[in-house]
Amino acid sequence: MPTQRPIIHIPAKNPNSPFSNLRGAHVAVRVPDFEASKQWYVEKLDFRVVHEWPFGELQLAYLAPPNDDNFWIELLGGGDPALAPDYKDLNESLHPAGYHHFCLDVASVDDTLAELKRRGVDPVGEAFDLSVIGKRLGFFADPWGNLIELAEVLK
Numbered sequence: 001m002p003t004q005r006p007i008i009h010i011p012a013k014n015p016n017s018p019f020s021n022l023r024g025a026h027v028a029v030r031v032p033d034f035e036a037s038k039q040w041y042v043e044k045l046d047f048r049v050v051h052e053w054p055f056g057e058l059q060l061a062y063l064a065p066p067n068d069d070n071f072w073i074e075l076l077g078g079g080d081p082a083l084a085p086d087y088k089d090l091n092e093s094l095h096p097a098g099y100h101h102f103c104l105d106v107a108s109v110d111d112t113l114a115e116l117k118r119r120g121v122d123p124v125g126e127a128f129d130l131s132v133i134g135k136r137l138g139f140f141a142d143p144w145g146n147l148i149e150l151a152e153v154l155k
Contacts, residue, residue, distance in 0.1 A: 006134045026062065026072035027102045031144050034059040034077025040142055041073065044119050065104065073102070084145030090125040093139075093147060101139065101147035109138040109152040116140055129154060 014020060031037035041047040041063050050062040050072060058078040065071065087093040093100065106112045109127045116123070124147065127138035136152040 006132055008133065024071065026074045028074040028076055029102075029142070029146050030076045030081050031142075031146070032077070032079075032081055032083065033144075034061070034075060037075050037077055037142070037144065038063070041075070044116065044121050047073065086145050087124055087141065087147065090139050093124070101149045103149040103151050106150050106152055109136045109150045112150050113138050113140070 029037075038049060038061055042049065046066040047063040048066065050064050052059065052061040054060070058076055060077070061075045063073045063075060085093070085096075113123050113127060121140050124139040124141055127136060127150075129136050131154065134154050136154055138150040139147055140150075141147050
């Protein structure tokens with residue numbers, strides 16, 4: 001039996017808002033080792049380095065997914081930042097306040113996780129269907145504990 005996609009009510013756009021020009025652009029990820037982080041995103045996720053620049057004592061870079069120029073990751077590297085927790089369980093990660101993850105849409109969560117495993121990246125927990133939003137989800141983390149979600153539309 002096919003899965004029935006949920007009906008999600010999206011409110012009408014508001015072109016009269018003084019903020020109507022807002023669009024998502026990037027998410028910044030703080031990492032302790034700039035070069036190793038840049039290499040990890042390029043080797044494990046095939047991200048492309050768009051631009052690099054210094055900012056004070058830090059080194060920054062914009063990275064783009066292999067086939068998307070609309071969403072970037074900004075790496076903030078250098079200095080001595082506190083390390084993020086190393087979560088092995090997704091539920092455990094949901095308790096602290098603050099930033100949790102960024103999400104990437106994929107055609108197949110299972111295929112993407114399989115390729116990540118082949119590249120030495122372990123998932124955080126098991127992939128699961130969340131029928132209330134009509135998506136299959138999977139999570140993994142970079143070596144510095146930054147969580148990344150994969151989302152696939154359920155058919």
